[in-house]
Amino acid sequence: MRSIVIAAILLAGTVSAQAQQKPAVDSAKIDAAIAAAFPTAPPEWRPRFDQDETMKVCSIHHNVPPKADADAIQAREKAKIEYPADGNLLGDWKSGERLAQSGYGLRFTDYPARNPNGGNCYACHQLTKAEVSYGTIGPSLLNYGKVRNFGAAETKAAYEKVYNAQAAYPCSNMPRFGTNKVLTIEQIKDLVALVMSPDSPVNK
Amino acid sequence: MVKKLLVALVACCAVVAVSSIARAQDETEKAIEKYRQMLKEDPWSNPGLLDADRGEGLWTTAAGPNKASLEKCDLGKGPGVVDGAFAELPRYFADANKVMDLETRLLWCIEKLQGAKREDLVKRPYPAGGQPVKDLGAIATYVASKSNGMKFAAKLDKAQEKVVVDEGQAIFFRRQGPHDFACATCHADSGKRIRLQGLPFLSEPKEAQQVVGQWPAYRVSTTQVMTMQHRMYDCYWQMRMPELEIGSDVSVALISYLIKSAEGGDIAAPGLKR
Structure with a gap:
């Protein structure tokens, strides 16, 4: 039992150490660096530099979003799904x-x-x-x-x-x-x- | 050596053809590893060494509008010091007021010492398939080879350097483009593959230490040396992003982050890749 508690404490320690590895970075500065790093990009490519809300949240949380963010992503992305007009989902x-x-x-x-x-x-x-x-x-x-x-x-x-x-x-x-x-x-x-x-x- | 290569390639193919499907994966991996091992056993068989030699010649040859060589280029250990310089890069350079990786520093020296124009240097910095690495890459291969056998020891502890490493991490995890890809899509887990190609877990020091020191590397599939800046450019191509500029803040930050992750790892440049 005691070893389980110790293991749990060690695990908690690891998690917080990992959390500390994510430094606070100025995201506006990162966005500007990305926009400047591809100078030959034609205008129609420039939207590819931008992140929607889901990309932003996933990037910041290294793809492990907190529960509330995960729920918000699911709801938001589900609403973006379009279905075939005739309802047939099986192609070739x-x-x-x-x-x-x-x-x-x-x-x-x-x-x-x-x-x-x-x-x-x-x-x-x-x-x-x-x-x-x-x-x-x-x-x-x-x-x-x-x-x-x-x-x-x-x-x-x-x-x-x-x-x-x-x-x-x-x-x-x-x-x-x-x-x-x-x-x-x-x-x-x-x-x-x-x-x-x-x-x-x-x-x- | 060509014969050795052929034997290894035939062995790879034969293994795939005759094995049961369940075993094919492991067998293929083993055959590819055997092929790498054969090339490793004879260190002089790496064609990238030819480019390192070419780079050494270019380093000492007067060139550009100023008809100057690069022998006064300060890679961080003083003007002209090449031995061990790569092992301590990237670093902050006060003269440029920037953190620079090897290739970015070489660009700076070519511009400042030889008088070349930056816009010409960054226009087409990488070779087409099958063509040898361009001059800048050959010089980078030469400089990197002069840290062969050393360990990555970039301090990256100055305030300017720390910021760049942190930005590199943020860029590594930044998802963008029509496929939502980030570097982390492929390189933030252990033991994964794209098709049959193994993917290093680059945010994990143990795995980064094993692979980062192999760049610049000779790539068998494209028969040319690929530098680290070129490697970043190629990843962004795959990520459906436009052409990443050599020496951009993004590429320098990513390379700084990767080398920080690989701290203490062995430098074995030029390496040898698929």
């Missing part, structure tokens, strides 16, 4: 697989655009048994639909996670693909099909 898993493989789009070497933007899912997630070159920043999505019984509510949740991951996981590392207009609604449907279709290799 084969197109989804191509999107999952492609990291193309929005880099300064990608203009004028030669291809649609990719989702680059494999950079961070395992998806199919066939693709062994996958990253591990995100969880494995192998059998994603199968373990969820291909349920309608789960399909909607998958759509929402791709559209705006932070509505489910505040300060997630995953891009808000729909909200930030990286992917279209049709592309997101294709990715939902990749993880949620029974005939997709993700579930085979």
Whole structure:
């Protein structure tokens, strides 16, 4: 028992030491430094320097926001999700697989655009048994639909996670693909099909 | 050496082809590590050393409108002192009233001693794929190699330096752009990969100490030396940001933060990367 208490005290010590590692930095000065660091940026690129409220909060808290901030992010990001007009959330898993493989789009070497933007899912997630070159920043999505019984509510949740991951996981590392207009609604449907279709290799 | 490389690459591919999928990941990692080990066993096999030699020649050659060499350049240990200078950078330079990393200081010396124009120097500082590192990078490779075997010992304790390190940390965690990416997206956890590429946990001293000292590094995939400033530029490309200016406050702050995180780590420059 005593050792548990000591461990708890030690843990508390670690946490406060970590908190101290975040020095108070003048955020206006950081914003100005960013705005000055890319002098060749064309005017239409300059909005990329700016942070919305969610980016600001996640940056300041090193992606571990306090509960109240996390709740606020979730509510705010959930409100930004748009759904297909016809309510159909499942597209074509084969197109989804191509999107999952492609990291193309929005880099300064990608203009004028030669291809649609990719989702680059494999950079961070395992998806199919066939693709062994996958990253591990995100969880494995192998059998994603199968373990969820291909349920309608789960399909909607998958759509929402791709559209705006932070509505489910505040300060997630995953891009808000729909909200930030990286992917279209049709592309997101294709990715939902990749993880949620029974005939997709993700579930085979 | 080319033969060794080929054997290692073939071994990598063969391993992927024949292994069961479950084992393929580990096997691939092992094969890549074996390939690195083979190149390490013969320290003279690193093609980056050719650029270090070129850099040494450039350091002592009169150049620019002023027809001056860089031999009076003060990298922090006095004019012309190259040995061990990189190990104590970045640092605050009173003459420039700025904290500078190695490449930023070299830019300053090229501008002030040789009379080159800054706007020309920062225009296209990095080579296209397959091209050798440009002159500035070759000089940086030379200077860094003269701290090889030493430990990172930048003090970074002056008020100006502390501010820059703290700003570097804030920039490291700053999310921006259409993908919400920050340096921390990929480099704030242990044991993660992008595809098969392992990612160092750079805000953790133990991991930073292992990798930061390998830059400038020869990259096998692009067959050229990549400097630390170029590395930052490339990360911002991937983060969907515009072209990061060499010697900008952002790149200097990030490099200062990384080197502070790597304090005490071994310098093994030029390193050898994928």
